[in-house]
Amino acid sequence: xxxxxxxxxxxxxxxxxxxxxxxxxxxxxxxxxxxxxxxxxxxxxxxxxxxxxxxxxxxxxxxxxxxxxxxxxxxxxxxxxxxxxxxxxxxxxxxxxxxxxxxxxxxxxxxxxxxxxxxxxxxxxxxxxxxxxxxxxxxxxxxxxxxxxxxxxxxxxxxxxxxxxxxxxxxxxxxxxxxxxxxxxxxxxxxxxxxxxxxxxxxxxxxxxxxxxxxxxxxxxxxxxxxxxxxxxxxxxxxxxxxxxxxxxxxxxxxxxxxxxxxxxxxxxxxxxxxxxxxxxxxxxxxxxxx
Numbered sequence: 001x002x003x004x005x006x007x008x009x010x011x012x013x014x015x016x017x018x019x020x021x022x023x024x025x026x027x028x029x030x031x032x033x034x035x036x037x038x039x040x041x042x043x044x045x046x047x048x049x050x051x052x053x054x055x056x057x058x059x060x061x062x063x064x065x066x067x068x069x070x071x072x073x074x075x076x077x078x079x080x081x082x083x084x085x086x087x088x089x090x091x092x093x094x095x096x097x098x099x100x101x102x103x104x105x106x107x108x109x110x111x112x113x114x115x116x117x118x119x120x121x122x123x124x125x126x127x128x129x130x131x132x133x134x135x136x137x138x139x140x141x142x143x144x145x146x147x148x149x150x151x152x153x154x155x156x157x158x159x160x161x162x163x164x165x166x167x168x169x170x171x172x173x174x175x176x177x178x179x180x181x182x183x184x185x186x187x188x189x190x191x192x193x194x195x196x197x198x199x200x201x202x203x204x205x206x207x208x209x210x211x212x213x214x215x216x217x218x219x220x221x222x223x224x225x226x227x228x229x230x231x232x233x234x235x236x237x238x239x240x241x242x243x244x245x246x247x248x249x250x251x252x253x254x255x256x257x258x259x260x261x262x263x264x265x266x267x268x269x270x271x272x273x274x275x276x277x278x279x280x281x282x283x284x285x286x287x288x289x290x291x
Contacts, residue, residue, distance in 0.1 A: 034087070035110045045116055048086070048132070052120045055183035058135065064185040066131040067121050069096045074195025075133060076103060082131040085109045088117035091128035100129065122187055135185050140174040140201035142214040146238050147172045147286070150208050150219070152254055153180035153245040154275055160184065161192020162276035163243070168196030170283035176206040180245075208242070212257040215240055221250055221258035222278060224271075230262045235286035243282075246275045 037045050050057040051065060058064050063083070066072050072082065085107055091097045101109065118126055142148070149167050154160045160182045167175055177184055184202050212219050217238025222230075242258055244250035255261070264273065264281055273281070 033109075035108075036112075037110055037116060038113045040116060040119075044110070045112070048120055051132070052187065055186060058183065058185055062135050062137065063132055064135055064190070065120060065187060066133055067123065067187050067191060068127045069094075069100055069129055071190060071195060072100055072129065072131045075131065075198050076100070078195070078198035080133060080198060082107050082133050084132040086117065086120070086130040086132065087111045088114050088126055088128045090114075094128055097129050136202075138201045138203070140203060142174070142176070142211045143216050145174040145215065145240065146217070148174040148176065148215065148240040149279070149283075150176050150178075150206075150211055150240055150242040150254070151181055152178045152208055152242065152250055153248070154243065155180065155182050155245065156275075157182045157186055157188035158192050159246070159274060159276045161189040161194075161196075163279045164189070164193040164200060164202070165196040166276070166280040166283055168193075168199045170287050172200060172283070174201040174203070176208060176211045177202065177204045178208050179205045208254055209257055212240075212242070212254065218260060219258045220260045220262060220282075221255055222264060222282070223250075223255065223261040224263060226261040226263040228260070228262050230264050230282060230285055233260060233262050235289045239286060241279065241282050241286075243275055243279050246272075 039045070040049075047061075048065070051061055051063055065086075066075060066082070075082065082104060085101065085104060087097070087109065089111070091111070112120075114126075117128075117130070120130055147170075149163070149172055151160070151163065154163065154177070160177075164175060164184070181204070182189060184197070184204055190197060215238075217240060219240045219242060220233065220235075221242040221244075242250055242254050244254070250258075264278060266273070272278075
């Protein structure tokens, strides 16, 4: 207050503005050098829009957007540092977002007009925070993996995200995706993954037959023609599951590459599970056996 009165007496309005900004930084811990974008013709906004809407742009830029406080918190907890934070007009009224801004006070921050912000998110009610991050350039050698998934042509983003979430929860170290899978770093897959991406080594457009050949543990695959139940399989030691497309299942070549086939017993009147549910059953049976 004394600082404000002193500045007013001197008539230094520009110094008052600087003083108020410093007060806000001291009180909230949030830097007030937040830029603002109001035009869709802004080059940075155009770049963000392309990244938000195109898998090809994400691959070429090596970047993606995290939508919401939960994903950013998970990313920070995993040791990540965002490249840029994007806010809408309501963001600074949210205590959780303010806390994250404080944790990232050395990261550039930009406020977008609400209409522009809405173009970067698929959520009907935007939560006010987006984070631009680098896609981790990780290629995990199959020979080094202890507990992995090989995913063939999992095309539904929600299913793929759920599988990655289950893999992270079960303690997998690597997930290999065929070229026919959905984009692992798309906003929809990231939301469904709930932060699982950040504790996994994810290799996209992988040659699954080569991965199967290089893997030094046991590769298992589900098959409706198998005689052995999942619950009778030994799932200890180095292990990988091959998971196929819900409609077509695994390709004959990948089925042949598996050393063991099993069936998930289903006493009810439904003949199959979706890929995400089947994967979770397999992973957590392995977790149970490894206790």
